Amino acid sequence: MTTILEALELGTSALAAAGQPVPRLDAQVLLGHVLHVDRVTLIAYPENPLTPEQERHYGQLLERRKRGEPVAYLVGHKEFFGLDFFVDQRVLIPRPETEQLVEAALKIIRVALAAGMKPVVADIGTGSGIIPITIAVQEPRLPYLYASDVSPDALEVARINCRRHSVEERVRLLSSDLLTDLPEPSDILTANLPYVGTDEMELLTPEVRAYEPQLALFSGNQGLDLLQRFFTEARHSGKLKEHAVLLLEIGYQQREKLIHLLSNLWPLASVSFEKDYAGWDRLLKVVL
Structure with a gap:
């Protein structure tokens, strides 16, 4: 043997x-x-x-x-923020840089909770559910969160992960195209939407191109199509509260184009960026 x-x-x-x-x-x-x-x-x-x-x-x-099949798909799980999540080829594999977004959201949520508020939090394009589930686990004082996705397959994976971490009663999964079916205005929106451009496809590793869902990766030639639609919808949909905060993961070359877009939509908003571990702009924060 x-x-x-x-x-x-x-x-x-x-x-x-x-x-x-x-x-x-x-x-x-x-x-x-x-x-x-x-x-x-x-x-x-x-x-x-x-x-x-x-x-x-x-x-x-x-x-x-x-x-070339990714190890996470072979073993069926991936660690994120110290938690173990089920993943398969219906969803992207969690990346460590997304933990920055979760940390930023938790900081804002805890400030609101300390002030006696119960902020309404929604994650758009939730995929496997790592963002809202991690927030729910890390901040049990938050009574509920919304998590939306247009993909029924992704929502099924998110549902598995909600049960895995015992937050299925608090993370409310929605089948929705972006903000369309959010049932109430949000104080905090998080989103890790597709932001890779089809022009950048050759920059991705072969295993990402071959195995991870393209619906969750690509958004037009420059990766901006869905982000532009998201921000435009957020501005005009009535789904944001007066002083809402938006936190998004973005592509490394998108800073200037997004500044231009956001200045037209919300001229008085505070817009800031944080770099990832490799030194690229990765986290976008918009405070209305």
């Missing part, structure tokens, strides 16, 4: 030969998934044997990873 150590060495070599950038880590994650153990256990018990069924399952996962 193949031991854990032998399986890891085999997997690491196979993934390295296929050009995967972190072959040993991938092999450890995949084998841990097959054996239902963590990486510490793999390292502590290298002599433990795999059953034939475990060997077969591990081999199948290695073959799929060699072809």
Whole structure:
């Protein structure tokens, strides 16, 4: 029988030969998934044997990873903000830069709660639900949040994650195109909408292009089509309270175009940007 150590060495070599950038880590994650153990256990018990069924399952996962399928889809989950979320090919894989948006939202929410208010929060284009669910878990004083998406598949994944984190009574999922079906005006809008331009497609890694849902990635040639529609709708729909705050993740080349758009829609609004870990403008904050 193949031991854990032998399986890891085999997997690491196979993934390295296929050009995967972190072959040993991938092999450890995949084998841990097959054996239902963590990486510490793999390292502590290298002599433990795999059953034939475990060997077969591990081999199948290695073959799929060699072809570029993301590890998160292979194991069916991804950590975000210290929480474990179910993901599959119906939704984007959570990125660490989106944690900046959640942190910014929590800060604003907590200021409002400290002042005795219960802000109405809505996440638009929620996907797997990581933003509203994380907010709900981190801030239990918030009675409810809205989370909308136009994709029924994405909403089903979000529903699974709501149940996983026991917030299904507080995160109210809506089948809606942007703000259309929000039932009340919001104090805080969060959104991680598609912002990659089709002109930038070649800049994405092959595995992102091949496996992640294009509906959740692309928005016109420059990635601005949906953002422009979102802001225009927010301005004219009556779905924002008087001093609402909008927090959005944006593309690295979109700052100037968005400043121009926002200055026309809300001339008196405060518009600011925060950079991500790579030094690119990534978080947009609009205070009305």
